[in-house]
Amino acid sequence: MASRRLLLEHLLRCSRRLSFHLPSSSSVLPHPCVSTFSSAFSSVDLSSAHRSDSAAAGAVSDAFLRPPSSKGQLAEASAASVAAKKFLEEGLRNDWTRDEIQSVYDSPLLDLLFHSAEVHRHAHKFREVQQCTLLSIKTGGCSEDCAYCPQSSRYNTGVKSQKLLSEDVVLDAARKAKEAGSTRFCMGAAWRDTLGRKSNFNQILDYVKQIRGMGMEVCCTLGMLEKQQAEKLKEAGLTAYNHNLDTSREYYPKIITTRSYDERLKTLEFVRDSGISVCSGGIIGLGEEVSDRVGLLHTLATLPEHPESVPINALLAVKGTPLQDQKVSLFLSLQLLA
Numbered sequence: 250m251a252s253r254r255l256l257l258e259h260l261l262r263c264s265r266r267l268s269f270h271l272p273s274s275s276s277v278l279p280h281p282c283v284s285t286f287s288s289a290f291s292s293v294d295l296s297s298a299h300r301s302d303s304a305a306a307g308a309v310s311d312a313f314l315r316p317p318s319s320k321g322q323l324a325e326a327s328a329a330s331v332a333a334k335k336f337l338e339e340g341l342r343n344d345w346t347r348d349e350i351q352s353v354y355d356s357p358l359l360d361l362l363f364h365s366a367e368v369h370r371h372a373h374k375f376r377e378v379q380q381c382t383l384l385s386i387k388t389g390g391c392s393e394d395c396a397y398c399p400q401s402s403r404y405n406t407g408v409k410s411q412k413l414l415s416e417d418v419v420l421d422a423a424r425k426a427k428e429a430g431s432t433r434f435c436m437g438a439a440w441r442d443t444l445g446r447k448s449n450f451n452q453i454l455d456y457v458k459q460i461r462g463m464g465m466e467v468c469c470t471l472g473m474l475e476k477q478q479a480e481k482l483k484e485a486g487l488t489a490y491n492h493n494l495d496t497s498r499e500y501y502p503k504i505i506t507t508r509s510y511d512e513r514l515k516t517l518e519f520v521r522d523s524g525i526s527v528c529s530g531g532i533i534g535l536g537e538e539v540s541d542r543v544g545l546l547h548t549l550a551t552l553p554e555h556p557e558s559v560p561i562n563a564l565l566a567v568k569g570t571p572l573q574d575q576k577v578s579l580f581l582s583l584q585l586l587a
């Protein structure tokens with residue numbers, strides 16, 4: 250009993266530490282379209298952030314992979330330790346198979362945490378986090394049917410539809426965010442896309458320019474984009490665009506029927522091609538299987554470039570949505586994050 254308590258305490262300490270071990274240029278950004286209580290991030294351009302002392306890091310890794318010398322130690326290196334060692338030696342890769350990701354995911358949790366922290370420390374200033382502020386600039390009344398979202402007009406959740414916030418309100422919020430220490434400001438709008446919203450879109454371009462002028466990074470999440478719109482956002486100075494895949498390709502139609510996974514990926518392609526950083530992740534607790542979480546990770550890890558940020562959101566079930574009775578475990582988010 251005592252050892253179990255100690256283990257739990259250790260896990261909790263690990264999770265607290267992890268929340269501070271975020272990449273120096275990542276953002277603390279919850280899914281903008283849904284109420285969530287947890288977010289976490291993966292790599293930010295790991296290739297350019299390598300430390301020069303990879304030999305030292307390799308030695309640490311070798312030590313961990315040393316064959317067991319006594320009874321009771323791990324009989325074999327876990328998939329997490331093998332993957333971490335490979336990363337330290339060869340860098341990022343985009344050719345992951347789903348089975349490989351499943352094996353890493355299935356590694357013993359503490360082993361997974363240890364090696365994910367090892368990779369993270371190798372690539373980033375692990376004591377630094379970036380503080381970001383998110384503002385919903387257009388709330389509610391969305392035509393989409395995302396089963397987790399209180400902003401969908403299809404569900405009776407009590408969220409009222411609002412118009413796009415005015416320039417005064419948005420810029421004032423950005424100024425206050427900067428004063429409070431944020432270096433990135435994110436604007437979220439509850440829309441399927443911005444087609445047919447020319448004046449709103451132009452207004453947002455202006456917000457992006459003005460907030461960049463304050464010396465902050467700017468992120469937007471406005472639904473699906475066309476190529477030209479991504480290019481205009483880039484011209485305006487947008488730093489990053491958030492567009493979550495939410496879950497695996499297979500489970501996606503059970504959560505959203507009003508758009509496809511491929512449409513989602515197309516927007517990510519336009520964002521990436523325009524030179525804007527991609528922020529894309531998912532939500533756990535949607536009723537998905539482990540294979541769906543692995544599927545989400547596999548899609549993200551095999552994109553032509555890894556997203557700059559990967560928000561891992563945990564569902565906050567809202568009354569009135571189809572997922573109102575869903576429960577979610579903190580351990581699942583920890584495992585997915587690692």
Ligand code: SF4
Binds near residue numbers: 393438
């Ligand atoms: S697209 Fe609309 S319904 Fe779906 S998460 Fe965003 S705001 Fe909610």
